[in-house]
Amino acid sequence: MSLSKKSALNESEGQRPSTGVNANIAKKIRASRKKEVSVEKLFEELINGNKSALSRAITLIESTNPAVQEKGELLIEKCLPHANRSIRIGITGVPGVGKSTFIEAFGGFLADSGKKVAVLAVDPTSTVSRGSILGDKTRMETLVSHENAFIRPSPSGDSLGGVAKKTRETIILCEAAGFDTLLIETVGVGQSETTVHSMTDFFLLLKLAGAGDELQGIKRGIMEMADAIVINKADGENLKPAQKARAEFRRALHLYPAKDSGWQPKVLLCSALEKTGITEVWNLISEYKKSLKESGEFDSKRHQQNKFWMLQTIEEHLKSRFYNHPEIKKLLPAQLEALDKNETTPFQAADFLLKKYRSL
Amino acid sequence: MSLSKKSALNESEGQRPSTGVNANIAKKIRASRKKEVSVEKLFEELINGNKSALSRAITLIESTNPAVQEKGELLIEKCLPHANRSIRIGITGVPGVGKSTFIEAFGGFLADSGKKVAVLAVDPTSTVSRGSILGDKTRMETLVSHENAFIRPSPSGDSLGGVAKKTRETIILCEAAGFDTLLIETVGVGQSETTVHSMTDFFLLLKLAGAGDELQGIKRGIMEMADAIVINKADGENLKPAQKARAEFRRALHLYPAKDSGWQPKVLLCSALEKTGITEVWNLISEYKKSLKESGEFDSKRHQQNKFWMLQTIEEHLKSRFYNHPEIKKLLPAQLEALDKNETTPFQAADFLLKKYRSL
Numbered sequence: 001m002s003l004s005k006k007s008a009l010n011e012s013e014g015q016r017p018s019t020g021v022n023a024n025i026a027k028k029i030r031a032s033r034k035k036e037v038s039v040e041k042l043f044e045e046l047i048n049g050n051k052s053a054l055s056r057a058i059t060l061i062e063s064t065n066p067a068v069q070e071k072g073e074l075l076i077e078k079c080l081p082h083a084n085r086s087i088r089i090g091i092t093g094v095p096g097v098g099k100s101t102f103i104e105a106f107g108g109f110l111a112d113s114g115k116k117v118a119v120l121a122v123d124p125t126s127t128v129s130r131g132s133i134l135g136d137k138t139r140m141e142t143l144v145s146h147e148n149a150f151i152r153p154s155p156s157g158d159s160l161g162g163v164a165k166k167t168r169e170t171i172i173l174c175e176a177a178g179f180d181t182l183l184i185e186t187v188g189v190g191q192s193e194t195t196v197h198s199m200t201d202f203f204l205l206l207k208l209a210g211a212g213d214e215l216q217g218i219k220r221g222i223m224e225m226a227d228a229i230v231i232n233k234a235d236g237e238n239l240k241p242a243q244k245a246r247a248e249f250r251r252a253l254h255l256y257p258a259k260d261s262g263w264q265p266k267v268l269l270c271s272a273l274e275k276t277g278i279t280e281v282w283n284l285i286s287e288y289k290k291s292l293k294e295s296g297e298f299d300s301k302r303h304q305q306n307k308f309w310m311l312q313t314i315e316e317h318l319k320s321r322f323y324n325h326p327e328i329k330k331l332l333p334a335q336l337e338a339l340d341k342n343e344t345t346p347f348q349a350a351d352f353l354l355k356k357y358r359s360l
Numbered sequence: 361m362s363l364s365k366k367s368a369l370n371e372s373e374g375q376r377p378s379t380g381v382n383a384n385i386a387k388k389i390r391a392s393r394k395k396e397v398s399v400e401k402l403f404e405e406l407i408n409g410n411k412s413a414l415s416r417a418i419t420l421i422e423s424t425n426p427a428v429q430e431k432g433e434l435l436i437e438k439c440l441p442h443a444n445r446s447i448r449i450g451i452t453g454v455p456g457v458g459k460s461t462f463i464e465a466f467g468g469f470l471a472d473s474g475k476k477v478a479v480l481a482v483d484p485t486s487t488v489s490r491g492s493i494l495g496d497k498t499r500m501e502t503l504v505s506h507e508n509a510f511i512r513p514s515p516s517g518d519s520l521g522g523v524a525k526k527t528r529e530t531i532i533l534c535e536a537a538g539f540d541t542l543l544i545e546t547v548g549v550g551q552s553e554t555t556v557h558s559m560t561d562f563f564l565l566l567k568l569a570g571a572g573d574e575l576q577g578i579k580r581g582i583m584e585m586a587d588a589i590v591i592n593k594a595d596g597e598n599l600k601p602a603q604k605a606r607a608e609f610r611r612a613l614h615l616y617p618a619k620d621s622g623w624q625p626k627v628l629l630c631s632a633l634e635k636t637g638i639t640e641v642w643n644l645i646s647e648y649k650k651s652l653k654e655s656g657e658f659d660s661k662r663h664q665q666n667k668f669w670m671l672q673t674i675e676e677h678l679k680s681r682f683y684n685h686p687e688i689k690k691l692l693p694a695q696l697e698a699l700d701k702n703e704t705t706p707f708q709a710a711d712f713l714l715k716k717y718r719s720l
Contacts, residue, residue, distance in 0.1 A: 317710070
């Protein structure tokens, strides 16, 4: 109980319920106090940088049990004032580009130089496999055992939205636990790049040089999100093609307008295997952070992201209530069919469904 | 009354209200019948390709008067079975690129070769100026007087959504009036390119060659939407730079993955002034249409667009009801402020507002 005394939430500990109080209420109060006490304890450990506490905290927010989730919410609230002091780096690239090797090399370099590095992942396909990326920690065996590093596989979830919410909350927990450099990997399925892009400060696209297929498998729009393109495996016989690819990407990026923040995306080479170019990637990110901090764009971008996530959550909820309403589920197919047959316009069909919905 | 007899809607014309009927109801029936008759007349003229009727029909759907709008809805319903037989071409480009001259030359070429060409515009800024593009028809003086052409400035509206709805309905009216080639110009403000892209079959980006500034002023994402980039003013001293720009754009487009439809965007040169390259643009669009018609992608894309517009309309409405609710308007600012101060998470803030909304 000594730890709990430190918390403002336990001010009233000395007050015992009077004997006249309903037994059920007393029980509830005790349960709620117990919850606060256990959350408080976890929080104290977490804030002191205890990795095992961080793991347990993440498990709380990943739980599907409402009572446990409630504890998670409490914990997040406590962590909020301690969060937000980090750089959040999103990393994407097609399978085979060497994401794990890159993160192992890059994360190792950062951890060695004193940074506290947390590696997270967003993988909406992990529901079944429970973490198809980062799940196999042996892929990052040096980093996983580094005292300055923390690695957590993707949360599972039945929707990207659910996975994204848990990841964003995990970011808060990691930051409260003192992790100052967050690497958030995405497997690039569905909208997962967009999702990671909208929760990170810097978005890094890993590429490979190759015979004309530099961009194969990259979805439309990803190039435009990148703050840097890093061409991996720029070693041995690959070096020349990588240099050529760098020139091509530079030309291509030059064709894009500058980002809202004024940042002009850069193209770098690296070899995660030979550990060359790694320092340069970090220098670039530092330069980015410095420049955007000075202009105020760094904080402004985070505020925008927070706002985006709030509005997005609201709108997803409104939509899901509409489309999951039994009456709408019954009526929608006929409207879609009429639309396909040009028997109605999109606006008439929408109007019809909305009127029904409002009358329910 | 002879025209109205042709309509299935007037089947019951011979039945007069019995004398025992409430006078108000009788009045309403007469008013409704009158409405049907006048809409029927307008429809008959429109379907026969009468341009003045088409103009009046568009004025109906652009009206803000609910009674007139209702007539517009009726007319749209009648036109639906006659719509959908056309190619819808979206045209965008920064000011100064020569959009009007291009449309004059391109539309003139099509009208001369027997196409029936309707030129529309989407300009969300036109609310005040009542058509800042295409408003000045003298800019297309040859085309405007061509018997095969119909030009209509952007509808006004207080939102892009409103302008877009009217434009989509105008497309139906134009097609029912026999126009088989629709050119839909966008001024490129806000999201207007995305809007036009989502209502057209083919999206054409007009560009200029210039000293390194080929892409200035083009917003992110527009390049990726283009089915063709046409470099205008490729004449005289501009020809060489235009050829160089063509090579650059080809390289850049090559870096993008192919579109969902399998179409690989092309780059062409033209001079709207000297009327060179115009045939080639049309040939390209014809090739596109043929290829996508054969694969079924053409119709499938239109169905997708219809569905998109229906869902979009529904979702915009749900959002607008939420955000315009007096209670939400009152509570939202405090949540945003708490978010900016990191006193709450986006999910907690959203939850709070949604719970309030549901309890209202």
